[in-house]
């Protein structure tokens with residue numbers, strides 16, 4: 001596990017701040033078990049775009065045998081951070097995480113032009129940390145595009161590629177309802193016999209793009225016997241910042257959310273966004289250098305993905321209404337690889353009366369979304385997605401179930417483009433359909 | 439740094455796609471899975487056909503560039519590390535299965551096909567390709583042939599050599615050589631094919647391989663036997679063989695290995711046990727039933743602490759998969775995992791465990807041992823830190839003493855991983871100067887300029 005510290009010695013050609021731990025890269029014994037699980041290696045067949053290769057590059061930088069070159073930076077951003085390599089590595093190496101940290105190195109070591117920096121800073125430092133501003137001043141659609149623009153500005157040669165990504169970003173936008181955050185009550189009381197009190201961590205993309213999903217999540221939680229507290233002040237979990245290499249802002253957000261949720265009198269902190277869940281669970285490492293260890297541990301011990309939570313607590317099925325349908329389940333990387341949650345969603349699906357679960361091949365193969373990766377590398381993303389869609393098609397089910405907004409966007413777009421019949425549902429939406437109105 | 443003219447010629451003749459020379463690409467093609475070894479090549483070629491391999495070889499020959507063939511780099515003796523620099527020819531984009539011939543029971547594929555992909559493709563047609571190295575998900579058939587890779591099923595079904603029927607290869611002068619064929623019987627002249635298998639990329643580059651297939655066993659049964667003393671496990675192996683039963687698999691793991699594997703797979707392996715044996719018997723259902731009963735009886739007789747039968751095929755598969763991760767999982771414990779490939783006659787297994795235990799104490803090391811117990815092929819693995827020079831010295835002394843005894847028992851310094859760079863010194867001890875001299879003469883006749891995979895297998899002058 002690579003703990004992050006903000007004060008430490010310089011390691012080879014990494015800067016002192018936010019460098020990967022040397023031990024974390026030494027651990028790789030180069031067996032190659034990760035190779036066939038890595039989407040970018042499967043795309044290019046190039047060793048340097050594999051987990052083993054990426055770790056070797058990081059190690060060479062750490063040992064001063066290689067500068068932090070443009071190619072190292074490219075590999076850091078070409079990595080999907082899907083963490084399939086983490087799941088497949090018997091030695092416990094976390095290549096995705098090492099690359100995530102290298103992105104922060106990229107921001108430090110290869111400063112960008114003024115324009116790029118100011119747009120990026122505006123999005124990452126002003127907009128995302130301020131939910132009200134997000135809702136008010138930005139159409140969420142613009143958010144996605146701005147992130148794309150920011151990237152284009154940084155890599156100006158990509159402009160030559162034409163605005164395909166923009167078309168895609170536009171095409172991906174679901175029909176937007178009003179943001180959920182202002183609508184959700186601070187307290188949604190438990191239904192029936194009470195089983196506990198949870199804090200609900202509402203994600204940015206959820207409130208903006210999939211308000212219906214989180215509305216159902218809260219309703220389901222309440223119906224399952226939990227008081228649901230939704231703090232209005234919740235800020236972005238920090239995942240986009242980590243993804244873009246802005247670890248500083250990520251830490252500030254993490255500290256804020258940590259304070260906010262520890263101050264609530266709740267037994268658990270639950271989220272329905274796999275990306276947020278993964279990020280919250282990693283606060284412990286992100287803040288290890290500057291926060292009280294016990295508080296970090298306490299926070300970490302409370303965080304649950306909603307699927308994980310409901311499975312652990314035992315789903316109350318007595319009142320569930322049958323939903324006659326067939327489904328297949330796409331595993332979000334941030335659920336199965338980053339949080340090791342794989343059986344629980346399937347178990348829940350099987351508990352919903354009337355639902356037939358048909359497994360697809362390679363259910364845990366990435367869908368190619370990966371935050372803004374799918375926009376930056378739209379051609380590659382399409383190839384990763386096509387493999388997924390072929391596996392979905394083979395199941396011939398009615399609904400494709402997933403549990404993360406990034407996957408949701410990408411899959412819904414892909415299915416529509418391919419003219420396939422399935423629609424995408426978050427698992428909580430399906431469970432919502434089986435849950436009677438009070 | 440490669441000469442600009444050579445680079446241009448390569449790009450011109452092979453196409454831009456096939457030639458890679460960015461420093462970052464070179465850096466990551468200078469290792470395989472052998473710890474501590476690394477050397478950056480000057481240029482890397484990704485051919486997609488035999489013709490491209492020929493062209494690359496000719497250009498290298500004309501310019502006296504050393505050439506190192508490479509599959510997936512899972513080798514454990516440094517075979518694909520370009521210690522003299524020059525050109526690495528990476529075969530893993532030659533990954534087409536060309537033919538599955540159901541009448542002759544053969545499959546022909548390009549050298550870069552991943553072992554498991556071939557297995558799955560023939561299984562889909564109801565056929566069986568038995569060799570299954572622990573690295574089968576990643577390793578290439580070319581690499582398997584060149585190392586004569588063994589596997590978990592080696593005990594009953596043999597190793598890669600036993601399945602190679604024909605090879606198509608490119609010699610160091612750029613000419614093509616085809617050897618062997620689909621005929622089951624073939625005694626026409628020298629058996630080049632047999633010479634090439636296990637030659638570790640020093641005689642030719644293999645581009646196409648035809649392998650023999652067999653019908654799959656109809657039934658099988660998988661056991662896990664736990665022991666509170668690893669020597670009892672060794673005795674169990676000898677007793678089972680002595681009872682004239684040849685299981686398809688008899689794999690061993692010691693306590694350290696059990697614990698590291700369990701840390702990764704989390705399937706409930708018993709952490710407190712000193713050793714476990716994974717045993718599989720397969721074949722005709724009636725025979726399987728009979729052998730299974732007998733194996734179980736022997737295990738109980740010798741004093742296994744517990745015998746567990748896999749409840750279904752899925753459990754059996756997950757146990758085999760867990761065993762395959764043993765080496766990589768041991769790497770959790772320490773930064774460096776030094777693995778060896780000591781192989782003894784099966785009757786000496788229990789003594790070998792005693793020896794390993796004694797040497798572990800003597801040199802104060804942490805050692806995890808696992809391997810193909812049924813073949814007498816063990817992988818004692820020293821868990822250490824390459825930055826600690828004293829510890830590394832002790833590790834080498836450990837292996838020195840171990841091999842001395844293994845050779846005295848009539849064993850071998852490599853059961854399946856090859857000599858490569860790592861064990862040149864030991865090879866000389868095993869086969870003597872006469873043996874090395876003949877090998878060098880063979881090498882000379884295939885590769886007079888010494889450009890193909892130089893620095894491997896033999897100690898050259900001045901090393």
Ligand SMILES: Cc1cc2nc3c(=O)[nH]c(=O)nc-3n(C[C@H](O)[C@H](O)[C@H](O)COP(=O)(O)OP(=O)(O)OC[C@H]3O[C@@H](n4cnc5c(N)ncnc54)[C@H](O)[C@@H]3O)c2cc1C
Nearest residue numbers: 509510511512513517572578580581582587588639644854
């Ligand atoms: C976790 C793990 C488990 C393993 N388990 C086993 C096991 O159970 N049994 C076993 O035998 N080995 C095992 N190995 C070792 C290794 O996987 C085998 O030696 C394998 O056959 C190497 O294949 P490769 O494609 O990776 O070849 P590489 O490592 O790339 O190359 C191996 C050698 O073959 C040469 N070579 C490769 N392709 C060609 C070609 N087309 N033409 C000419 N020369 C070529 C190279 O120059 C080199 O000398 C294991 C390794 C690991 C990391």
Ligand code: SF4
Nearest residue numbers: 028029031032034089
């Ligand atoms: S990252 Fe893990 S799986 Fe990949 S080569 Fe290294 S040790 Fe093996």
Ligand code: SF4
Nearest residue numbers: 038080082083085096
């Ligand atoms: S995180 Fe995903 S894309 Fe990145 S190296 Fe690992 S498997 Fe490959």
